[in-house]
Amino acid sequence: MIEQFGRAGFLLLFAVAFPLLPIVASVVLGVFKIRPRKPDPVKESIYECGMVPIGNAQVRYNVRYYVFGLLFVIFDVEAVFLYPWAVTYRQLGLYAFVEVVLFLGILFVGYAYAWRKGAMEWK
Amino acid sequence: MTEGLNFDYTVFIPEFLLLGLAAAIVALDLAYPAIRKQWLAYIAGCGLLATAGVSLAWIDVETNFADLVVVDNYLTYFRVFFMVIAAVVAFASADLVAQRLKHPGEYYGLIIVSTVGAIGMAGARELMTAYLSLELLSFSLYILVSYAKFDRRSNEAGMKYILLGAFSSAMFLYGMSLIYGITGTTYYSGIAAALGERATDFEWALLMGLVLMIAGIGFKIAAVPFHMWTPDAYEGAPVAVTAYLATTSKAAGFAFVLPLFSNAFQVVHDDWSWMLAGMAAATMILGNVVALQQRNIKRLMAYSSIGQVGYLLMGVAALSHASASALVLHLTGYMVSNLALFVVIIAWVHMNDSEEIADFRGMRERAPLLAGVLAGALFSLAGLPLFAGFVTKFILFQAATDDGYLWLAAIGVTTSVISLYYYLQVMREAFVSAPAEGAGPLPVPLLMRGLAVAMMLGVFYVGLYPQQLFDAIDNATRFLFV
Numbered sequence: 001m002i003e004q005f006g007r008a009g010f011l012l013l014f015a016v017a018f019p020l021l022p023i024v025a026s027v028v029l030g031v032f033k034i035r036p037r038k039p040d041p042v043k044e045s046i047y048e049c050g051m052v053p054i055g056n057a058q059v060r061y062n063v064r065y066y067v068f069g070l071l072f073v074i075f076d077v078e079a080v081f082l083y084p085w086a087v088t089y090r091q092l093g094l095y096a097f098v099e100v101v102l103f104l105g106i107l108f109v110g111y112a113y114a115w116r117k118g119a120m121e122w123k
Numbered sequence: 124m125t126e127g128l129n130f131d132y133t134v135f136i137p138e139f140l141l142l143g144l145a146a147a148i149v150a151l152d153l154a155y156p157a158i159r160k161q162w163l164a165y166i167a168g169c170g171l172l173a174t175a176g177v178s179l180a181w182i183d184v185e186t187n188f189a190d191l192v193v194v195d196n197y198l199t200y201f202r203v204f205f206m207v208i209a210a211v212v213a214f215a216s217a218d219l220v221a222q223r224l225k226h227p228g229e230y231y232g233l234i235i236v237s238t239v240g241a242i243g244m245a246g247a248r249e250l251m252t253a254y255l256s257l258e259l260l261s262f263s264l265y266i267l268v269s270y271a272k273f274d275r276r277s278n279e280a281g282m283k284y285i286l287l288g289a290f291s292s293a294m295f296l297y298g299m300s301l302i303y304g305i306t307g308t309t310y311y312s313g314i315a316a317a318l319g320e321r322a323t324d325f326e327w328a329l330l331m332g333l334v335l336m337i338a339g340i341g342f343k344i345a346a347v348p349f350h351m352w353t354p355d356a357y358e359g360a361p362v363a364v365t366a367y368l369a370t371t372s373k374a375a376g377f378a379f380v381l382p383l384f385s386n387a388f389q390v391v392h393d394d395w396s397w398m399l400a401g402m403a404a405a406t407m408i409l410g411n412v413v414a415l416q417q418r419n420i421k422r423l424m425a426y427s428s429i430g431q432v433g434y435l436l437m438g439v440a441a442l443s444h445a446s447a448s449a450l451v452l453h454l455t456g457y458m459v460s461n462l463a464l465f466v467v468i469i470a471w472v473h474m475n476d477s478e479e480i481a482d483f484r485g486m487r488e489r490a491p492l493l494a495g496v497l498a499g500a501l502f503s504l505a506g507l508p509l510f511a512g513f514v515t516k517f518i519l520f521q522a523a524t525d526d527g528y529l530w531l532a533a534i535g536v537t538t539s540v541i542s543l544y545y546y547l548q549v550m551r552e553a554f555v556s557a558p559a560e561g562a563g564p565l566p567v568p569l570l571m572r573g574l575a576v577a578m579m580l581g582v583f584y585v586g587l588y589p590q591q592l593f594d595a596i597d598n599a600t601r602f603l604f605v
Contacts, residue, residue, distance in 0.1 A: 002327075109146070113149070113153065116153050
C-alpha cells in the first residue's frame with residue numbers, strides 16, 4: 001500500500017521539480033551575473049502567441065451570456081440523451097417511447113418557463 | 124439484473140405530490156403575476172401539510188424501491204418532519220418574501236423541492252441515491268441563500284456557501300469512491316457485508332474513505348472543524364432562509380447519517396466512532412464558546428446551531444438503537460424550539476429592519492406575545508426543565524453515557540451551562556432593556572402570532588409529554604438496527 005503511494009509521491013516530486021527548476025536556475029544564474037538582464041518594452045509585454053496584446057485581460061463579461069449558455073446546455077444534454085434512445089428504439093419499444101416523451105415534456109416545461117421569464121430576450 | 128426488484132412507483136406518491144405542488148406554485152406565479160404573493164405562501168404551506176397527512180398512509184408499511192430507497196416508519200417519520208418544517212417556514216416567510224424579495228413563486232418552489240431532497244436523504248439505502256438527494260437539497264439551498272439578489276451580503280453568503288458546498292461534495296464523492304473500491308458496491312447492506320468479511324485487508328483505504336466521507340458530511344451539518352461557512356451563510360441569507368438552513372439542512376444531514384452508519388459502517392464502528400466523538404467535543408465547545416461574543420442574532424443562531432450539532436453528533440458517535448432514538452428525539456425537540464425562536468426572529472427582524480441583538484430591546488412592551496415565545500424557545504434551547512430541550516438533552520446524554528461516552532456527556536452538560544449565558548443575553552435585551560424613544564406596540568400579524576403559539580405548544584408537548592413521541596421515534600429507528 002505505502003509502496004504504491006510512494007511511486008505516486010515520486011511522480012509528484014518530479015512534477016513539482018520540473019517547472020521549479022528553470023525558475024530557480026534563472027534566479028541563481030542572475031545572482032552570479034551569468035544571465036544577462038537587458039529588459040525592453042517588447043520583452044516585458046504579455047505573450048499572446050505573437051500578437052500584440054490589446055487592452056486589459058480582466059474584462060467583465062455580460063451576465064446574459066450565462067443564461068444563454070445554460071439554456072444551450074439543457075438542449076445539448078437533451079440531444080445526447082436522445083441518441084442512445086434512438087439507436088436502441090426498436091428493442092425498447094413503447095415503454096422507452098413513453099419515458100422519452102415524459103423526459104421531453106419536462107424539458108419543454110422548463111423551456112416554456114425560461115421563455116415566459118424572458119430569458120431569451122437581450123435586454 | 125433487474126429480476127426480483129420492486130419497481131413500484133406508488134411508494135413515491137408524497138414526493139410526486141410535492142414536486143407537483145412546487146411546479147403548480149411556480150406556474151401560478153408565472154401565469155397570474157397580479158396574485159397577492161402571500162397566497163403563494165398559504166398554498167405552499169397548506170399543500171405541504173396536506174402531503175404530510177398523505178404520507179401518514181405509509182405508517183407500519185415496509186417496502187422499498189429497487190433496494191435504493193426503503194420506505195418504513197423511519198422514512199415516514201422524516202417525511203412528516205420535513206414537510207411540517209417546510210410548511211412552518213413557508214407560512215412564516217409570507218410577508219417577508221412578499222415585501223422584500225423578488226420571484227416569490229420560485230422561493231416556495233425551491234423550499235418544496237429541497238424538502239424532497241431531504242426526504243430522499245432519509246430514505247436512501249444506496250450511496251448514489253443518497254448523494255443525488257443531498258445535492259438536490261444543497262442546490263436549492265445555494266439559490267435560496269443568495270435570494271436577496273440586490274443585497275451584497277446575500278450574494279457573498281451564497282458564493283461562500285456554494286464554493287465550500289461544492290468542495291465538500293467533492294470530498295464526499297472521493298470518499299464514496301474509495302469505499303466503493305474496497306467493497307465493490309454502493310448499497311449500504313452490501314458495504315456492511317463486504318466490510319464484515321475483509322475489512323482488515325484495506326485498513327488505509329477504509330480510513331481515508333471514512334475520513335473523506337465524514338469531512339463531507341461535517342461540512343453539510345456544520346460540525347467543527349468544517350463549520351466556517353455557517354455564520355456567514357446564516358448572516359447573509361434572508362432571515363426566513365436562515366431559519367430553513369438551521370432546521371431542514373441540519374436535520375437532513377442527521378437523517379442521512381443515521382442509516383448510513385448504522386446500515387453500512389456499524390461493522391467497523393471502532394474505525395470511525397473516535398472521529399465523530401472528537402468532532403462532537405470540538406463542536407460543542409467551539410460553537411458554544413464563540414457564540415458568547417456575537418452581536419448579530421443570525422450569527423448567534425449560527426453558533427448556537429453549531430453547538431447543538433455537537434450534542435447531536437454525540438448520538439452518532441455512540442451509535443446504538445437507544446442513542447439513535449435519543450438523537451432523533453433531541454433533533455425533533457431542537458427543531459421545534461428553533462422554529463419557535465425563528466418565527467419570533469423573522470417577525471421582529473422584518474418589522475424592525477435590524478438584526479442586532481441590541482435592537483431586541485423593549486420586546487416585552489412592544490410585542491408581549493412574541494417576547495413570551497422568545498423566552499420559552501431560548502429556555503428550551505438552553506435546556507431548562509419544563510421545556511423540550513431539557514428532556515431531549517437528558518435522554519441524549521444518558522444514551523451517550525450508557526454507550527461509554529461519559530466524557531462527551533460531561534462536556535455537553537458544561538457547554539449547556541455556557542449556552543445559557545448567551546441565550547439569556549437575548550432575553551435581557553427583550554425583557555430588561557427599555558424600548559427606544561417613541562417605539563410603540565408593534566402590529567404583529569395574526570399568522571405570525573398563531574405560528575409562534577403553535578410552536579410554543581409544540582415545545583411544551585415535547586417537554587411535558589415526551590413519552591408518546593419517544594415511542595413513535597423508537598418504533599421508527601428500530602428499522603435501522605435489524
